[in-house]
Amino acid sequence: MSEQETKKAQMGGKDMFSIVVNLVAIYLAGGLIIAGVYAWASPIIFKNNKEMREKALKAMMPEAETITPIGAWWPHKKHAEYLEAKSGGETVGYVVETLGKGYSSFISTLIALNKDLVVQKIDILHHAETPGLGDEVENPKWKGQFSGKTLGQLKLVKQEGTEYIQAVSGATISSRAVTDDNGGGGVRPAVEMLKEALAGHPPEKPEGAKGGGGH
Amino acid sequence: MTNWQLIKNGIFAENTIFKLAISLCPSIAVTNSVKNGFVLGIAVLFVQTMVNVTVSAMRNIINSKIRIPVFMLVISGWVTVVDMIVAAMAPEAYKQIGLYIQIIVAFASILARAEVFASKNTFVPSMFDGIGMGIGFMVALVIISFFRELLGRGSLWGFAFVDFKPLLIMIMPAGGFFAVGILMAFFNWMELRGGKAPSHH
Structure with missing residues (x-):
């Protein structure tokens, strides 16, 4: 040294x-x-996030003039909103945010429904599922299965057919996370929740749920 | 070494992935599509260059006992800045790679260059070393992701050539190990064939 x-x-x-x-x-x-x-x-990032969300909502209901939140619910104790789409002062449909527990992530989904609560379409906003397998739920053909389905038809099956939702082969868990993850998340629980809420029973905030902010 | 040699050194002789074999985690985690590999490569290029010049500029005033914490601070500072700039300027791309930008903080290659090169060299060579290392890292990621996306998804930069997935395992983590291992062997074999002795580290 x-x-x-x-x-x-x-x-x-x-x-x-x-x-x-x-x-x-x-x-x-x-x-x-x-x-x-x-x-x-930070103001630019905040503006970007807001614009992206508005764009995503608008894309769900292009015919609506305004889409305004009418309440919140908490799939997997995370804050999500349900919104009402109006055109010319009349309700034309609803958009619901939901979250399902998948294989390696939470899959966050937007659902567009008409005023009779028939699913118009869904859009996967965010997920981190296995590339090549779980991310097949983003395939437009798979997502397209949800159009025109009523609450009773929102069931995941493994057989061929158009009556229910057919699971992606090799990615049952991810398909289940989108449709109904049996833990209170997915499209089906969201539609059930919306039906109850519109009938006058809005969901209650569970204990320990994340507050009103984003997620 | 001249500035040009410094850049070439980072791309070939001391390529982070294929020669130094450090920062292998991102080389597997983000290389299942060319776009991801390229964008992360650009972010690393920027962070590596900025960290190198910052460390080089401060090298005479830093007490050597605390140089590692100081380097970490410089790295995390620049990564935070890059993270916020990308989120503000390119929100669409940020949705894809936001997570990966934040993990640049933990890349061994960046700390290694700060310690091995920038803390002992003047401003300009440190800048070119950072550029060379950054380009070398980016080139390696693009080469790996080129093969993985082509074989695993049948597409390049998101444009599909075939409607099915030819070799699905290539875009899974295991395929990342295969790709990096085979390419590393290939580049070393090329160098041996060229009659040059492999560089030792």
Whole structure:
């Protein structure tokens, strides 16, 4: 070890001082830079998220003039909303957010229903299922099965046919997460909830549920 | 080394994935499509370059006893900045790769270059080392994801050539190990055949 390195290995009062000065200066500088970027970026990010959500809702019900929240429910104790779509002052349908427990993630789905509570279409917003298997639920052909289904038909089956929802072969758990995960999440529980809510029994907030914010 | 040699060094002789074999986690986790690999590569290129120049600029004022915590702070600071910029400027892409940008904090390759190169070299060489290492990392991710997406999904950059999935295992995690292993062997074999001794580290 050279003389200089030996000196470095010992912790002296001068060292302590320079370490403190180093850390304070670097934390301050880093904090200021991040705060500056955050001040610039956060309103834009907030606006982007809002716009993306509005775009997704609009795409579910292109014929509606306004889509406004009429209540909230809590699949898997996470906050989700149900919304009413209106056109010319009349209710034309509903959009419900739901969440189902899949193989490796929660699958979050939007459901569009007409005013008789027949499913018009669904859209998978977010998931982290196995690529090539579970992500087949995003396939338009698979999602298309939901159009025109009533509450009684929202059942997952493994046989061929158009009466019910046919599971993706090799991805039963992901298909179940979208349709009905038997744990209070998915399309079917969402439609059941909406039916009850419209009949005057809005869902109650469960204990320990995440609050009114996003999810 | 000249600046150009520094860049070439990062791409070939000291390629993060194929030669140094560090940061292998992202090389498997995000390479099941070319788009993911490319976008993460760009983010790493930016973070690596910024971290290198920052560390190099501060190298004479940092007490060497706390250099590692300081490097980590510099890295996480730049990653946070990149994360927020991408979220604000490219929200669609951020939906796909947001998660991966945040894990750049834990990439061994970035800390390794800060310690091995930038803390001992002046500003300009450190910048070119960062650019070279970043490009090398990006090239490696794109090569790996090219084969994985082509074989596993039958598509490239999302455009499908066939309607089925030819070799599904290639886009699963296990296929990532196959792809990285075979490509690593291939590049080393090429180098041996070229008569050059493999670089030691």
